[in-house]
Amino acid sequence: MALMTRMTRLFRADAHAVLDRLEEPASLLRQAVREMEAALEDDERQRRRLDRQHTQLVSRQAELVRSIETTGRELDICFDAGNETLAKGLVRRRLEAQRLHGALDRRLESVETALAGLDVRLDENRARLEAMRQKAELLATDEPPADDDDETWLERDFGHGLRVRDDEVEVAFLQEQQRRAQS
Structure with a gap:
């Protein structure tokens, strides 16, 4: 069955190639x-989309850095006041922000690579x-003018070297006749 599928594809490809060849190259x-x-x-649209995404990621990272710095100052206040319960909540928030910052770093790197x-x-x-x-x-x-019906696509593509003149036919005929007479 695979052989039949391959043969079908081969014939179909050959048929498409012949049709493409018959169509006008221009x-x-x-x-x-x-x-x-x-x-x-499409690629330029994709580029603009990635640019917007890059800008958003950079902006979000800057927000996270500010948030981490603010949380650090708040932690200093909590430890100075001896409030460990509040400090644990802030530590959790800072850890989450740091992990998100790392994820944003990886995403930003992939966007920059793209x-x-x-x-x-x-x-x-x-x-x-x-x-x-x-x-x-x-x-x-x-391109030759479209009203030139005598010229075939072969002649357009390969030049006039395919045309056989009458004198060439006569000479070839005489040579063939002579060759057969000697045999």
Whole structure:
């Protein structure tokens, strides 16, 4: 069964390749450019979202640092007053804030890593998109007029080297005739 599935996929892929080849390359390139632009916009949206998240995490961390410092001063007051019950509650609050600060540190690190990776990907995709746009422009200027029905897609892609002149046919015919006569 796996062999049949593989064969089906192979034939389907070959059929798609033939269909893609028959379609006009310029339109395929324009479609690829549009898809790359959409992917780039998605990445830029993701970048803005990560930027907002980074800002929120930094702000939350600053709040926690202030809270930990305030709790430390309150603990000093409690110990000076000899109020251990209140001090234990403050110690608990400070420990929770420190753990949350550690979790925020880890999350901030992962966001910064994601931002760095996304920046690299954005730069690469922008360069690729620009190259694709240049290819599309070049192809659009090199494209033959659409009303040229005599020229097939093979001739467009491989040049006029595929055309066989009448004199070439005559020479090849005479050579073949001569070869057969000698046999």
